[in-house]
Structure formats: C-alpha cells, structure tokens
Amino acid sequence: MSIPTDHPYDFDPTYGFEFDALRALKPPEAPPHFDDFWRTRYLAALGHDPQPRLSESASSHPGWQVQDIVYTSTDEFQIGGWLLVPRSGNVRRGLVVGHGYGGRDQPDFNIPVEDTAVLFPCFRGLSRSRRPPISDDPAWHVLHDIDKPERYILGGCVEDLWLAVSVLIKLYPVLEGRIGYSGISFGGGIGALAMAFEPRIDRGHLVVPTFSNMPVWLTLPTIGSGHSVQNYQKTHRDVLETLALFDAATAATRINIPLLVAVARFDPAVAPPCQFSVANARPTSNHHQVVILDAGHFDYPGSEEQHALLLEKVRRFFRTP
Template sequence: MTLFDMPLADLRGFMPPRAEPERFDEFWQQTLEQARAHPLDPELTPQSGPLDLVDVAEVRFSGYDGHRIGGWFIKPRHSAGPLPCVVRYLGYSMGRGHAHEWLAYPAAGFATLVMDTRGQGGGSGAPGYTPDPEGSRSTEVPGFLTRGLSAPEDYYYRRVYVDAVRAVEAAAVLPGVDATRIVIAGGSQGGGIGLAVAGLAPEMVIGALLDVPSLAYIRRGTEISNVGSRMEIVEYLRTHRRDVEEVFGVLGYFDGMHFAARATAPAWFSVALMDQICPPSTVFAAYNHYAGPKEIRVWPYNGHEGGGGEQEAENLAVARRLAFGDPAAP
C-alpha cells in the first residue's frame, strides 16, 4: 500500500461542491412517510446459550415497505434502569453473524442492536438472515451497488437506509432502552449507512461513530481507485456507456455528502490514508460537509482496516462519554 490520494493538509480543507438532486428532501420525506405507514411491530425472541452475563434475543421489526428486518438485541443481564443503546450497521457483504461477536458494547454497559443488511451475508463468514424481497427492474452487475440503479425509487440503498432509520426507531421502544441515549456506529458500508441515518433522523441519536465510511462522494471514488465494491458501478458503466450522468444522478440521492450536510448530532469519523476501498478524499468530503460537531481520527499507514481494535477502543470511550458522561473518555 502507498499514499495515493491528496496530501493530508489538502484533505483537511477538501470540501467539493455538492451536486444535490433538487428533490432530495422531498424524496426522503416521502420515503420515510411511506415506511412509517407500516407498524414498526418490534418483536424479541430470546436465545439460549452459554453467555451468562448478557441477555440475547433475535429482534425483528418492519423496515422498508413493511419488510421484516432481523438482527441481534444484546444487553447486560443484571442492569438497573434503562440503558443507552448502540445501533450497529455492518460492512459490505456481512450479516449479523453470531451474538458472541458483538459483546464489546454490552460489556461496557450498553444495550446493542445489530441490524442485518437485507440480502447480504449469504456467502460470507458472518452470515445474515434477512432477505431482500424487492426485485430489480433493471440490469445489474453482481453485488448490490447497481441493484435497481435505473431510478432512485428502485435503488437498493433506498431500502437499506430506511431499514437503518427504522432500526433506531425499534431500539428506542425495546424493553430496557433509554430512547434519549441512542448512538449509531458502523464501519465501511456500515459507516455510510450510519451517515445516512445521521442526516435522515438527526433528532433520534446523540452521536455517530463512523469509521472509514463508504458511499460518500461516490463519483470520485469510482475515478481514483480500482478496488472495492464501487467497481460494480464501474463495471456497469463500462457497458452502459451512455448512462453515466443518469447513473450518478440516481446515486446523488444516496451520497453521504448530502446526508452529512443535514446531520447535527456529534460525530466521530475515522479515515486511513492508504485506504483504496474508501479513499481518504471521499471520507474527508463527507466529514468537511458534516453540519454537526465532529472530530476525525487519521490513521496514516493503514488501509481499509483503519484503526482496527485501537479505533474500537476509542469508539467505546467516546460512547461512554456520550451516554454516561464518563470523564475518562477522550
């Protein structure tokens, strides 16, 4: 790996113009209104197992178009009073996997809701259990980034972003959760999803932990790096040569820069300067447009793994400061 993007000093001031669709707010307002017309109807199915210090349940709730979205809900077993909750979004191709893989935040005193990303995790080491019932009315490259790309109403991430907002709404009404102390967290695709939630429902969260987020300044990402899931878009445009502007017009409804400009909750970003999957300039584009209080952690010699366990430790400390006023947090 090498440094391939802009120098750090330039990245810190990099704030490209936002080519935002005119109907952006109207589109998302109508989309969420349609979703909320379906009862949220969260349900918990307790799970047995060897984890003596936490309670584990499968959670299901209604996401986009009433589709039932699954996940884990984990909380400390002997907790007193309503707990803060961390809603976690997953990286590309991942499913929610196994409950014992998500114990860091429960061990720090949080309830945790881990949301399956619809359709993903089918062939990964972290299996998912939530299908995507919506078909595509257009051609696509295998994967998810070109699914339904012919129109914003059909695009795959419209459904995912709605699911993610509804996950926060579900967490807020689950037993033992303090609805006034919800934090969202995710890395890569999960960071991009979290950024969308921060812009779509800023009043519902007290903080956002966004590690090496994808789905921001999408067009630039396709132009400066030839690795990662964005290559699905490149492959699509390689054959749909006449559709370039139309495609990026659709993707404009899902670009993290536009959600960042509407987000007001405190946010903690991380970026890795050798990350070719989520290039640094795309992360800084979202960070610099972020409207709320913000900080960014830079990992100079890392790729898409970013800060790894060290970043997770910092995120835990930040979450505790937000939720508990922990003076030991940075």
C-alpha cells in the first residue's frame, strides 16, 4: 500500500493516524433515545405507498433495460432515479444504489451484479430529486433543517432509501428478503443509518462512508460537507445533540447483516478516522469484510488496481445464490 504524499491541501488527509490507531477507533455511544427515534420513523415510512411510476428512459445499454422512475417518499417528496433490469436472465435479487454528495446524472452500467433489478434513487434535494427550497449544493444541503432533528434532511434521505426498498418489493414481490444496498460517501453514511433499522435489506456494501463518529467529524479539517457543519457549530454549540442521532458509526453497531466496507487511509473529504469508526463497529468475520484503500476522494497511483480488486469482491458479495 502507498498512501499519497503529494497533495494540494493545507492539512494532512491522513490526520496523523497510523493503521493501528485507525483500527482501534470505536463508534460513539448512542444517545438514550437513538433507537426509538429511528424505529418510530421506520414504522411510519413502512406505512407509505411509494406509488412507483416507470417511463422510457433516454439512456440505453445493450445489457440492461433502462427505465426512468419516480416514487413518492415521506412528506410526499417525489424521488427520481433509474431502474435497471437485465435484458437476459431472471430477476432474482434486488439492489438499491446510493450516490455521493455530487449526486448522480446517470446509472452505473458497470455495476457487477447479475439477475438483479437495480434501483438508483436520487436522494431528496439532489439531482433528479431537486426541489426548492432545498439547495443541491452539499455545503447547504447538509445544513437543511439541521436545527430540527425530526426534519433534518439526512433523516428524510434515510426514509428515501427505505421507500426505495418498498418500491422494489412492490414491483417485484419475489425480491422480499433478497435486496441489498450499496452506497458511497454520502450514500454510505445514509446507508448505515438506514440498514440499522431495515430488516428487508439482507446485505450492504459501504464505500468511504461519511456522517460517522460525529464528535471527531466536527473537529477535523475537510473539503467535504463537514466543513459547513463545523462553521455552523461556531454559532450553534448544541448541534452535536442533533448530529448524535445521525451518526453512521453508531448506527453500524446495530447492523446484523453481512457487510462489505471499503475505507481509505487518506481522504480530504471524509476523514479516515470517521470511515474506520464504521468499519470497526462490528467484529471482522466472514459476514463483515473490510477493504483498505490507499485513498478516497482523490486520484492516486494504483487506484485502478485497488478498485478492480474491490469490484471483484463486490461481485462475489452480491452474487445471486
């Protein structure tokens, strides 16, 4: 492994953490009402009819039938995205794929799964799910209703994911109990929060997940969304009380399905200590695998080889039984 040393940042994106120190990090303890907060939201979301509407997509691919999709999430929020169905074979599994904070302008046609219906939702306020007054700029999106725990935008995005699972089951009832989740960065943090309370997902893949170990997340320099929240905290000292409810590392301690987590030792956008707090939340075993990348949110020598190896692990992880 070769961690980048040449970079343009005025801080060290390893934050001085050696590997042993990263592996020793633990998630924060949950606030007393953490579980009740999320279980109540989950049960409410479960009662929503997502009313998925499919239409022909401008995108096309020789191996996938591509359809545009819109479904109704909580707060009557219209969530847009894409549904991919294999042109050959049978649909035997489902997969929801979350995106990073840059949003998504098309589905990922290279996702390494077979016999799988793949749903690519755009979380509320972003890309195909833009809606005023929510900003699609990550620096503002991450602050939307942060002063109201019940309304904070991250909670709505978790509900969007839960409703995405409902969409797949509504379209393909045979998929119940055979749906996975894959999410990177923003989608990784949202995924950890969602999977902690979503028994309909049977396995999850998280890459450089954010919103993790919030007490640390608020203290480390970053070019990511955490920078906005750090500035907000200067005039709102109690923000950590809200953020404790949205800690992906805390949530990960409650995930009991197989996990494949990819974390980076160098990352200017999502600090490695925060990523590793998610990876360390469960004991490593055949059901919980951790892949170490040299860097995240940064191009580096050897990245293609490392990501090719990760892609093969993902292929095996989501292989149709």
